[in-house]
Amino acid sequence: MSLAPRAVLVHRTTEYEELLARHGTHGQAAFFLSSRGRSIEEVRLRHERGRQALAEVAAAVPLQWRQARVERADLDRFLFGPEDVVVVVGQDGLVANAAKYLAGQPVVGIDTDPGRNPGVLVRHRVADARALLASAERTGADELTMVEAVTDDAQRLLALNEIYLGPPGHQTARYTLGLPGAQAASEAQASSGVLVGTGTGATGWLRSLWQQRSSALRLPAPTDPRLAWFVREAWPSPTTGTTRVEGVLGPGESLRLTVESDRLVAFGDGMESDALELTWGQTVRVGVSATALRLVG
Incomplete structure (x- = not known):
C-alpha cells in the first residue's frame, strides 16, 4: 500500500x-x-x-x-x-x-x-x-533551474538563486579559473569571489553585478537551463588576469575553480552557515544541476 x-x-x-x-x-x-x-x-x-x-x-x-x-x-x-x-x-x-x-x-x-x-x-x-x-x-509546476557545486572530494552544494565562491571575510581570493568548451584555457585570478546564478537569482545579487558593469550578457529566465557567472572585482597583476570575468553556462557545461588560497568557501542563496570549505589545491566545478525546483503555479 x-x-x-x-x-x-x-x-x-x-x-x-x-x-x-x-x-x-x-x-x-x-x-x-x-x-x-x-x-x-x-x-x-x-x-x-x-x-x-x-x-x-x-x-x-x-x-x-x-x-x-x-x-x-x-x-x-x-x-x-x-x-x-x-x-x-x-x-x-x-x-x-x-x-x-x-x-x-x-x-x-x-x-x-x-x-x-x-x-x-x-x-x-x-x-x-x-x-x-x-x-x-x-x-502543472514550473521547473526552476538550480545551480550546483561539486568538489573533487564529492562534496555537493545545491542552490536556487546563486552560489558564491570566495573568501569568507574581506580578503582576496586567489584561484585558477577554467572555462568550458572553446574557452577552455584557464586564468589565474585574484578577486573578491565568483558568483554563478540562475534565472531565479537574476532578479537579485546576480542582476546587481550585471547592471554594475553594464554587461551585454543575456540573463537567463527562471526555467532556462542556463547559468550566468561573474567575477567580482578581479585584480590585474603580473601573475593574475582579468580577461575572463563573465559568461554563460549551458547544460553539461561547468566553471572550474582551483583554489590557490589557504581557505575559500562556497555557499548558496546567502546561507553562509551551510558552506563548503575549500582548501589549497582543491577543485570545485559549478554548473546546471540535474535537480530542478517544481514550483506549483
Whole structure:
C-alpha cells in the first residue's frame, strides 16, 4: 500500500519571536525598539498575521494526508520523503532555503504578507491553500533551474538563486579559473569571489553585478537551463588576469575553480552557515544541476 501524501509546512521564526528570545519579555523588547525609533506593535502584528496564516494553511491540509512542520533552522536535519508536498508559508527567500534539500517534490508557496513580499516564489494567498493542496500532485509546476557545486572530494552544494565562491571575510581570493568548451584555457585570478546564478537569482545579487558593469550578457529566465557567472572585482597583476570575468553556462557545461588560497568557501542563496570549505589545491566545478525546483503555479 502506498503512503498517503504528507504536507510539510516550512516556516521560519518571526522577528517578534527573535526579539523575545533575545530580550526576555515583550516590555523589554518594546523598550529596545523604541530606543531605536521603532514600534513593537508593527512587529507583533506581522507575527500574528504569520502565525494565523500558518494555522489556516495547516487546517487546509486534506484530512487523509499526514502533516509535518519544519522551521528554517532545522531544514538541514529534516528528512523529506518522495511523497511529500512542501508548503512554504512565508517569504520568497524561504522557498530558496528549502529548495536545496528537495529532490523533485512539488512546492506550494504561500505569501503570509502580500504587498510586503515580492511574491515571485510565494505566489499564492492563504485562502487558496485548500484548493492548491487538493490538486498539487496533478497541477502543472514550473521547473526552476538550480545551480550546483561539486568538489573533487564529492562534496555537493545545491542552490536556487546563486552560489558564491570566495573568501569568507574581506580578503582576496586567489584561484585558477577554467572555462568550458572553446574557452577552455584557464586564468589565474585574484578577486573578491565568483558568483554563478540562475534565472531565479537574476532578479537579485546576480542582476546587481550585471547592471554594475553594464554587461551585454543575456540573463537567463527562471526555467532556462542556463547559468550566468561573474567575477567580482578581479585584480590585474603580473601573475593574475582579468580577461575572463563573465559568461554563460549551458547544460553539461561547468566553471572550474582551483583554489590557490589557504581557505575559500562556497555557499548558496546567502546561507553562509551551510558552506563548503575549500582548501589549497582543491577543485570545485559549478554548473546546471540535474535537480530542478517544481514550483506549483
